[in-house]
Amino acid sequence: MSLTLADARLVTPAGVHEGWLTIEDGRITHVGHGSAPGPGLSLGGRHVVPGFVDIHNHGGAGGSFPTGDLGKARDAVELHRRHGTTTMVASLVTDSIDGLKSAASSLAELCEEGLLAGIHFEGPYIAKARCGAHDPTLLREPTPGELAELLEAGRGHVRMVTIAAELSGALDTIRAAVAEGVIAAIGHSDADYDQTIAGIEAGASVATHLYNAMPPLGHRAPGPIAALLDDERVTIELINDGVHVHPAMLRLAYEVTGPGRTALITDAMSATGLGDGDYVLGPMRVRVEGGVARLVEGGSIAGSTLTMDVAFRRSVREVGMSLADAVQVASLTPARVLGLADRIGSIAAGKAADLVVLSDSLEVDGVMKDGHWITEPR
Incomplete structure (x- = not known):
């Protein structure tokens, strides 16, 4: 045809x-x-x-990827496709190791069907002090051996794992991930500048939703933000929903990294495409009010209700990107992160x-x- x-x-x-x-x-x-x-x-x-590429997405249309429910996951994929996302990675949140293995094994089926471009473990190897909407009781220190078990459950479809660089075992686990062709991302981290640099030197190449769930930028204690922005080897994720990051800080990051190192993500959760109400994100209860998702207990932001078309429009209107640059951060740069830029x-x-x-x-x-x-x- x-x-x-x-x-x-x-x-x-x-x-x-x-x-x-x-x-x-x-x-x-x-x-x-x-x-x-x-x-x-x-x-x-x-x-x-070009179709948008979302490398960090937890679900939508009532479906939550961390549950491993394939019917609901298909609904989430369909919703995001209608909003222009033609390639998407399913992100999991902190759970028991058995729970993560089960969800990854289920979602691998959708990867094999071509509905998903891979699986992302956003936990359990993250910092308790910066865990956000993750269950702090289920956090663990990373080991290469345990990571290998998670990768095996994903049947070759795990594309990314987020690790807090300061944790014991983090650097060895980052090296192990990269050796297996898995993207290591630094995020949900309480690392200082030097610890973050060590994580990058070990092979980490993505900043999980820059600014969020990490120490703020300081002029004497620059922390992870400065390290991640400054290193040419790192692609930064940004959530452009008007809630997670102020437009001025989005512009600041974009001016440092340019479109070649910036990837828009949604961090969307199950409420995306639906109305306000009560939902879940992994084992955590979430309440959405005015389109903003927060934990019922504690009030931490719990993902977003963002779609990529909205993030794209905001990048042009609020951040001031040209159409060509907005396309790059919504499509080409995340495709490069996934190693798919020759195809999409x-x-x-x-x-x-x-x-x-x-x-x-x-x-x-x-x-x-x-x-x-x-x-x-x-």
């Missing part, structure tokens, strides 16, 4: 241009400027961007036809995955 999308404003790494593209067998075959050489589906000048993350011949059609106000008008419409342009 061949399809031409015409009369579009294509957002590519080189910028925005009026043009067209053709799709065959789920892949982009040609990208052109100006008028299409033949008949096609006219998009009336709307923007076309930008509009280019040979890549998967994972596309999002956006209106002038950057609202989602259509979503395509592998050349098939999830929602057709209106």
Whole structure:
């Protein structure tokens, strides 16, 4: 099957241009400027961007990935796809080792089906002082041996593990993760600057939701934020929902790292796409009020109700990114983190036809995955 999308404003790494593209067998075959050489589906000048890539997501539509419920997980994937996320990693939260193994084993099935791009363990190897919405009674110190058990349960689909760099055994476990091809991320950490640098030297290459669940930036005690921002080897995750991080701090981080080292994430939980009410995140009870998720006990922020299209719009409107840079932080940079940039993350011949059609106000008008419409342009 061949399809031409015409009369579009294509957002590519080189910028925005009026043009067209053709799709065959789920892949982009040609990208052109100006008028299409033949008949096609006219998009009336709307923007076309690559599908969003979310490397940190706990669920949505009532489904929570940490439960391992496959039916609910499918609902979550479908919700986020309708909002433009065509590639997504399922993030787990701190639980017992047996609980984490069970959830990973279940979610591996969805990875094998191509619905998920991998699994992320955001715990249990995190700091009690910075555990946020994780159960502090279930936290553990990391060991390479125990990590190997978790990776085995995920059947080769574990893509990332978050580790607090200051914990006993953290550096050896970071090295073990990287040796197995798993991304080591530093987060939920009470580390100082030097401990964070040691984690990066051991192989950590991602900052789990920078600013959140770590010591604040200080001029005499720079802590993990300065270390993670300053090191060219690290990609920073940012939650751009207007709740987790002030726009000024988002701009500050973005000005330091640029689009090549910034990845937007949602950190979405099960309430995403639904209304206020009571929910769960792993073993923790969560109450959502005004779209903000917080633990019932203690009041810590418990993930978000964010979708990537909202994060994308806010990046343009609130942070001041160009469309090309916003596309990079929402698509290409996270694709690079996952090692998938040769297949997804930008509009280019040979890549998967994972596309999002956006209106002038950057609202989602259509979503395509592998050349098939999830929602057709209106």
